[in-house]
Amino acid sequence: MLRWFVVLLICSVIAAQQQQSSNYVTVNCSQGPVQGRQVDLGNDNSQLYSGQANVYTGIPYCQPPVDNLRFQPPQPLTTFNTSLLNATYFRPKCPQLNAGAPTNEDCLYLNIYTPQVSNQSVRDYTQVECGGCI
Numbered sequence: 001m002l003r004w005f006v007v008l009l010i011c012s013v014i015a016a017q018q019q020q021s022s023n024y025v026t027v028n029c030s031q032g033p034v035q036g037r038q039v040d041l042g043n044d045n046s047q048l049y050s051g052q053a054n055v056y057t058g059i060p061y062c063q064p065p066v067d068n069l070r071f072q073p074p075q076p077l078t079t080f081n082t083s084l085l086n087a088t089y090f091r092p093k094c095p096q097l098n099a100g101a102p103t104n105e106d107c108l109y110l111n112i113y114t115p116q117v118s119n120q121s122v123r124d125y126t127q128v129e130c131g132g133c134i
Contacts, residue, residue, distance in 0.1 A: 024088070025054050032080040034059060036087045038116070052116040057109075058091040064106035074108065087112075 026035045036056035041049045062074035069075060094107035 026084070027054075027056075031077055032083065032085060034080075034085045034087050036112075049113070054114045054116060056087040056112040056114075057089060059085065059087050059110045059112060060108060061110050062108050065108060066105050070105070 023038050024035055025038050026033055028034075034056055036054050039053050039055050041047075041051060041053055044050050060077055060080070062077050063069055065072070065074070090111070091109045092102045092104035092107055095103040095105065
């Protein structure tokens with residue numbers, strides 16, 4: 001009985017890993033490859049977002065504004081610090097009063113959502129978030 005339980009457990013772990021690895025998508029940028037994830041946003045076409053999408057979270061768009069770059073204009077990013085940028089999780093927010101979440105001065109990141117479409121017409125939409133500025 002215990003032997004069958006162990007076999008079932010191993011098969012479950014292998015199946016879960018294969019399912020997780022198939023949910024990743026990689027694109028090549030001028031700064032290097034970026035790994036994101038594929039998500040299903042549902043199929044309610046009356047919503048702003050629906051269908052399949054590729055999501056890339058935490059992509060740096062300039063050099064981190066720390067140390068000698070603090071209070072300086074943003075400096076261009078030439079390459080990522082890794083061979084494959086893991087863009088599958090959110091980075092810390094910029095420091096704010098009463099942030100309620102982890103913060104860091106290295107906080108200049110983009111979150112990109114791209115629809116997976118074939119030959120369908122797609123609505124253009126740009127969302128700019130302004131983290132508390134009025």
